[in-house]
Amino acid sequence: METHMMTIGLPRAMLYYRCRALWHTFFEELGAEVVVSSPTDREILDQGTALAIDESCLSLKIYLGHVRALVGRCDYILVPRVSSFGRHRNMCTRFEALPDLVRNVFRDSGQQFLSYEVDELFKKDEPGAFLELGRSLGHPAKAVKRAYKQAKKAELAHHKARVQKQELLFKREGIKVLIAAHSYVAEDPYMGRSVTDYLKQVGVIPLRADLVDREAASKRSRELSPTCKWEISREILGGIAMHQGDVDGIILLSAFPCGPDAMVNELITRRVKGVPILNLVLDSQSGTAGVETRLESFIDIIRFKEGKL
Ligand code: SF4
Incomplete structure (x- = not known):
């Protein structure tokens, strides 16, 4: 049987x-x-x-x-x-x-x-x-x-492997953009995946703020906010603190309406200086065309700033 x-x-x-x-x-x-x-x-x-x-x-x-x-x-x-x-x-x-x-x-x-x-x-x-x-x-x-x-x-091995893989990308030549998003926003085909795909398509290297050592990131998050109470937001903040000097731009990517991201992204925009930031809020009506237009002008700004346009 x-x-x-x-x-x-x-x-x-x-x-x-x-x-x-x-x-x-x-x-x-x-x-x-x-x-x-x-x-x-x-x-x-x-x-x-x-x-x-x-x-x-x-x-x-x-x-x-x-x-x-x-x-x-x-x-x-x-x-x-x-x-x-x-x-x-x-x-x-x-x-x-x-x-x-x-x-x-x-x-x-x-x-x-x-x-x-x-x-x-x-x-x-x-x-x-x-x-x-x-x-x-x-x-x-x-x-x-x-x-x-x-x-x-x-779980630990899986995360560590992804972090190590990304570390190699930081060493590559080219325009690098750090995506600050919850993993389920960044990786979902109907949310952030189209953003990563677009960046790759135009020759930009997309990196993720949350693909970092979680404990170290949580500690570093205090540099941007000593009181942030959300676990995942703290990791993202820490990832930005660790890598803001290694990238040409930061994309704050969130799902509409997200309470934690609304607060945290506002804070990032105020405290992170010297690197262009794009705030993208996705809803079910966003559609890829609108998102692509905003991404396109953001990449133009980066290229212009670096004298590559
Ligand atoms: S409100 Fe924001 S943090 Fe909460 S589940 Fe939705 S996307 Fe995630």
């Missing part, structure tokens, strides 16, 4: 871009099959937009579209609640609301969801959260701890 392998759905949005190595390894180590929704396309965006309330940010709308694409295709869909990693280390409140929101939106779908909660301000740390998660799937504590250890190793 064929035994059913448990399938876990991972929406390819929001924290997936940060945690994919962690999640894939953890579930695979525990013998589950992982199903990932396909990259964002028009249908996913439209479905997500229809499910979300108007005030939702574009990232959240896209996220709901990805959950929708997985409904009925797996035993569980993973929707974690990640609130904080300690003092001044908060996640945006949308991450806090995610499991409740998703369960509510899909309450009639018959789909089961799986969650874990990280909120270190309330003594809920990640190892404990994963232990509970694995135990809830019926695995013994020892196996779960082993899977988490492997998953953490994979």
